[in-house]
Amino acid sequence: MKEGTTQVFKVRRTESKTWDVDIHENVRYWLDAFGFKGVMDCGRLMKVDNELIKALIERWRPETHTFHLPIGEATVTLEDVQAIWGLRADGRVFSGRDYHVGYPDWPSKCNDLLGWIPDTSAETKQGGLLMTTLINQTRIPLGDDLPIYVYIQRARNHALILLGGLIQPDTTGCKVPFMWLNAFEDPDEVHAFSWGSAALSYLYHYLCEASMYKRKDLGGPMILLQLWAWERMLALRPSWKGTTQIGNAPRYSVEHYRDQISLIRPDQFIWTPYAHCILPNYCSDVNECSLCNTYLVCWAYVEAHEAGRVRRQFNRYQDIPQYVDRMLKNADHLGKNDRRGKKGNNWENTHQFYIGE
Numbered sequence: 001m002k003e004g005t006t007q008v009f010k011v012r013r014t015e016s017k018t019w020d021v022d023i024h025e026n027v028r029y030w031l032d033a034f035g036f037k038g039v040m041d042c043g044r045l046m047k048v049d050n051e052l053i054k055a056l057i058e059r060w061r062p063e064t065h066t067f068h069l070p071i072g073e074a075t076v077t078l079e080d081v082q083a084i085w086g087l088r089a090d091g092r093v094f095s096g097r098d099y100h101v102g103y104p105d106w107p108s109k110c111n112d113l114l115g116w117i118p119d120t121s122a123e124t125k126q127g128g129l130l131m132t133t134l135i136n137q138t139r140i141p142l143g144d145d146l147p148i149y150v151y152i153q154r155a156r157n158h159a160l161i162l163l164g165g166l167i168q169p170d171t172t173g174c175k176v177p178f179m180w181l182n183a184f185e186d187p188d189e190v191h192a193f194s195w196g197s198a199a200l201s202y203l204y205h206y207l208c209e210a211s212m213y214k215r216k217d218l219g220g221p222m223i224l225l226q227l228w229a230w231e232r233m234l235a236l237r238p239s240w241k242g243t244t245q246i247g248n249a250p251r252y253s254v255e256h257y258r259d260q261i262s263l264i265r266p267d268q269f270i271w272t273p274y275a276h277c278i279l280p281n282y283c284s285d286v287n288e289c290s291l292c293n294t295y296l297v298c299w300a301y302v303e304a305h306e307a308g309r310v311r312r313q314f315n316r317y318q319d320i321p322q323y324v325d326r327m328l329k330n331a332d333h334l335g336k337n338d339r340r341g342k343k344g345n346n347w348e349n350t351h352q353f354y355i356g357e
Contacts, residue, residue: 035193083277097347114160168198171219179299198296
């Protein structure tokens with residue numbers, strides 16, 4: 001992308017209204033059990049700084065999945081996703097068959113898992129549930145002595161809002177794909193999925209598309225990228241008093257952020273921001289998956305996780321990275337791991353090689 005361009009990307013996300021809803025304690029229990037405790041605890045209405053996001057995208061290299069900065073390469077890793085949002089780095093890959101008309105009976109599945117049947121003409125769109133409908137469902141009060149399955153159903157509604165509006169939003173910003181319902185069939189197994197790698201695959205995917213100027217509207221967890229930048233680059237941090245004012249940070253132009261990034265000094269970049277923090281257990285990568293050079297697989301997306309290029313982020317010596325072109329072994333793969341024209345595809349079969357790796 002040419003640095004002189006003035007177009008600012010628009011980040012799509014629609015989860016903000018969910019923070020205004022009172023969540024029953026029994027529903028919150030299941031959200032925690034699903035693995036979303038960190039996101040819920042971190043959650044509050046936060047403005048997206050589109051100008052900051054654009055300045056960072058100009059530094060993104062899709063070949064290496066890193067930001068090229070004056071002080072070296074850096075990137076968002078699985079460690080960041082787990083430390084900031086508490087989303088599990090290890091675990092099962094989420095993949096499987098895509099939605100297509102008539103397979104399976106999605107209205108019945110919604111009734112079983114969510115507790116309501118969507119109006120296919122007014123509450124669904126292109127293979128997904130409208131976000132406004134899900135939000136309205138969460139505003140219906142719940143009593144204290146209801147069967148457990150009712151609280152689980154409501155927790156699924158909240159989880160879909162978080163996935164479709166914050167953790168893994170697409171470029172529409174208004175719907176949640178039916179596909180996500182498949183992850184919530186067994187409430188005791190939802191936590192087993194690697195939501196951290198799923199979120200990071202979406203972030204990498206949309207950063208790559210934006211850096212190659214394929215997108216004006218951005219999906220993916222760009223709020224996570226914004227928090228990552230604030231954690232690591234002192235010159236980009238907002239100033240505020242108290243956590244309630246985090247969304248009212250001063251806004252700057254793209255040119256301001258370009259200058260701040262271009263002038264950043266080694267002592268202004270924090271390589272290990274979590275080293276001296278007391279993090280909850282669910283924010284710690286106990287298996288050190290974050291250090292792996294591997295593939296991030298989620299649904300239709302496959303992206304490379306190149307932790308070896310940013311070893312300083314793990315307080316390790318950075319040698320010259322060995323160039324392993326993971327995503328370009330098949331040169332046609334770059335930028336083409338999307339769903340266009342592939343309705344009903346079984347992505348678990350398509351990405352069998354990457355899942356095996």
